[in-house]
Amino acid sequence: MDTCTFGEHLTIEGSGGEFVFFNDRYLVEHCLLDLPPLLGMHPLIAPVVRWADANDHKDPGG
Numbered sequence: 001m002d003t004c005t006f007g008e009h010l011t012i013e014g015s016g017g018e019f020v021f022f023n024d025r026y027l028v029e030h031c032l033l034d035l036p037p038l039l040g041m042h043p044l045i046a047p048v049v050r051w052a053d054a055n056d057h058k059d060p061g062g
Contacts, residue, residue: 010036025049 012031014022021027032047 008041010039010041 012028028049029047036043
């Protein structure tokens with residue numbers, strides 16, 4: 001049987017990470033642009049990086 005994959009996504013999970021790295025927009029965009037080809041992925045659109053204010057609430061995911 002052939003194996004088919006669909007919908008892989010590259011996400012950078014920042015919880016517990018160093019603020020200085022995740023606060024560097026250039027570094028985050030660089031990772032999102034340069035990693036997909038190294039992983040055999042093909043970007044469909046340019047990365048979108050948004051600022052999110054810190055809070056004390058755990059994201060439930062989804």
